Amino acid sequence: MNPAGAVPALATVLATIVLGPSSPTTPPGAEPPTIVVDRARAAPGDRVTVRLDRWPAGTVSIEICGNGGRRGSADCAVQTAVQTYVRPSGTGVTSVTVTAPPVGCPCVVRVTALGGTTSGTVPLAVAGLPEQPVEPVTPAGSSGVARLRVTGVEVIGGRSWPALFGGPAERVLFVTVRNDGVAPAVDPAVAVTLGRGSQPTGFVPPPLLGTLDPGEQRVLRLPITIPAPTAGGYTVRGQVDGADQPARFVVTVTTYPWGLAAIAAVLLGVLVVAELRRARKVPRRPGWTRPREVDPLAGNPSSAGSGGVRGRVR
Structure with missing residues (x-):
């Protein structure tokens, strides 16, 4: 078998068994969420591609951890943690830079859903880091916990x-x-x-x-x-x-x-004022003249200039 092809295959096998006690309860007959990395071993500074499948939609945080990631962020290189979005289909992919965690190996890639209870790890051997016994998780509420x-x-x-x-x-x-x-x-x-x-x-x-x-x-x-x-x-x-x-x-x-609402209000006011001014300046209809007024007491206009004096017959 070609050794170059064995590494991705090994990583895939490991990824199918990683979601243990920290993962959510899976309904009967449903497949659990999985984490797949593109290699089983890396050195500090390398970038590892992480693929997620069947995860709840939302944002997840991905980081490199020592101590198997048993104590959460206390075991992880949080300064190089990355976030990615899991699509509604349950899939997501991103890469993370391998950084030495604050504690020794066994090292893992740890994925945690933001605002949820879903989390899991996949083993990743980091070259040059010492191996140490796994430190157990201190029970919640005991004297050794940061809350x-x-x-x-x-x-x-x-x-x-x-x-x-x-x-x-x-x-x-x-x-x-x-x-x-x-x-x-x-x-x-x-x-x-x-x-x-x-x-x-x-x-x-x-x-x-x-x-x-x-x-x-x-x-x-x-x-x-x-x-x-x-x-x-x-x-x-x-x-x-x-x-x-x-x-x-x-x-x-x-x-x-x-600001946009204020501009719209000003423009509307300008349009209203312009329309009112236009209505006042509308010209009269052509061909229309004002009728001549006639004084009923003036008599017949044609006789007004004859110079005669009218008298009353007794």
């Missing part, structure tokens, strides 16, 4: 001139995140989408949160741009991955092209 919570969401802005005329609308999203656990949250991944409807698909480049110590609170500042033409309501949805469970948030943003 993230979104305590505030605010959107400011909206005074830009382009937005008044239907152009791109600039906003700034502020998200306050607090670690209510007793363990630090190390570089938790942040995923944000923007668009119309309750499940937006527009990608918003997220900032790095850094390490959030127990009891610490931090405000994330995310500039967002609503693409033109802008009118109506838009949804911003996101989540911050914690070691215990994701902290999610959603907010609605509205923008209206008031």
Whole structure:
């Protein structure tokens, strides 16, 4: 057998068995979601193509993780995580750059649905990284868990001139995140989408949160741009991955092209005034003359200049 063709085949076989305890419950007779990578081994800096099938429609996050991805973002290289959109058909494809995770291998490609419970991993051997025993997941609520919570969401802005005329609308999203656990949250991944409807698909480049110590609170500042033409309501949805469970948030943003409405009102006023002026200047119909007025007391006009004096006969 040709060794060059064995690697993709091996990757496909591995991908069909990856969705384990973290995947959703699959109805009887239905096939589970799958993750397929184009290779079984890569080096840091390589780009790996990831294909998804039978996933719920929406945005997913893809990252390289150590420790089998058992502890979520705490095991993953969140700085090189990418997002892609799964189409209503359940398929999606993108590529991710292989980066050394914060912990040793076994390494995996981890896929997590934004705002949902679907997640899964596929093994990926990363050259040059040490192997270590898998560290177990600390049970939720125990002393070793970082528990993230979104305590505030605010959107400011909206005074830009382009937005008044239907152009791109600039906003700034502020998200306050607090670690209510007793363990630090190390570089938790942040995923944000923007668009119309309750499940937006527009990608918003997220900032790095850094390490959030127990009891610490931090405000994330995310500039967002609503693409033109802008009118109506838009949804911003996101989540911050914690070691215990994701902290999610959603907010609605509205923008209206008031400048266009003002211009339309001015033009309508100008047209009305012009029409009124035109109506006043309409010329009289040709051939029409004003009738001559006759004074009944003046008598016959033909005798008025005879100089005679009329008298009364007794």
